[in-house]
Amino acid sequence: MKIVFAGTPEFAAVALQRLLDAGFEVPLVLTQPDRPAGRGMKLQASPVKQVALDKGIAVSQPRSLRLDGKYPEDAAAAREALLASGADCMVVAAYGLILPQWVLDWPRLGCLNIHASLLPRWRGAAPIHRAIEAGDAETGVTIMQMDIGLDTGDMLLIEALPITEQDTTATLHDRLATLGGGMIVEALKLAERGELQPVKQPEAGVIYAHKIEKAESAIDWSESASVIARRVRAFDPFPGATTTFNGETIKLWSAVVVPAADTKMESDAATGADASATVQNAQKGQILNITADGIDVACGEQSVLRLATLQRAGGKRLASADFLRGFTLNTGDILGSVQKTA
Secondary structure, three states: OEEEEEEOOHHHHHHHHHHHHOOOEEEEEEOOOOEEEOOOOEEEOOHHHHHHHHOOOEEEOOOOOOOOOOOHHHHHHHHHHHHHHOOOEEEEEOOOOOOOHHHHHOOOOOEEEEEOOOOOEEEEOOHHHHHHHHOOOEEEEEEEEOOOOOOOOOEEEEEEEEOOOOOOHHHHHHHHHHHHHHHHHHHHHHHHOOOOOOEOOOOOOOEEEOOOOHHHHEOOOOOEHHHHHHHHHHOOOOOOEEEEEOOEEEEEEEEEEEOHHHOOOHHHHOOOOOHHHHHHHOOOOEEEEEEOOEEEEEEEOOEEEEEEEEEEOOOOOEEHHHHHHHOOOOOOOEOOOOOOOO
């Protein structure tokens, strides 16, 4: 079976490599145009393109596949390359371009998508981030027969994967990429034998995983510690959860919820004030305590978040104790504030 592969990031590159390892013939790869990246902002090939070039596979990088769109010359060239490939199927994984109807209708076996969620939950661009952010206990991969809708096609294979309390988008991404790579190989083998059994997506349970915006990175300390902790994990590695102090941005890379009873401000220790009262009376974002384990911060719903790994702009990710050697924070300071408390 000949496969045209369309994808861009590392998630897709893992699947492409699995297809090649399984012996599928891939005469053509579609991927996004090279983008500037890194401190020098030099043009860089996508992970999928790098795999394709390493294997000597032809690469097409159209800016659009719409023949009547903004870049009709790109679409026409891609169409010529697709028709010349003689492929039986297109496999799509995090490609980044909408496939028009002519592409969906072109291959004999249609277009199969590797989607990193248990459809119909988390259709859309950021299913891994949103599953962690929402506190889902599990996610997974769905192999889907693509149609003109946004992740609305029939499900062909589906497999669940637990989300641990330590998972970040980075770690969960890697596990899902490995799972998806194995599942698409299985799906194509079933397709060759005519044994795929499409199942329509249920109408109940549809949720969209909207694209992650940088503006979402700013932490709102009035939210509960558990919500903020999930957001820290969901935004690792991009865009990174952030707070500010005295006008400087601080990125938060790991944080855990701690019982309010375990935290007292230093000023309360001498009076023996109840710990929950301390949290209740503190301002949101106020540092309650600094220990070797982290920086305890008051959050909404009288909860406490312990910041364990932080980063200054231009710096490295550091454990809280190392971070504080180069950045002064004290009990009573309020994160998100431009001035220290008295």
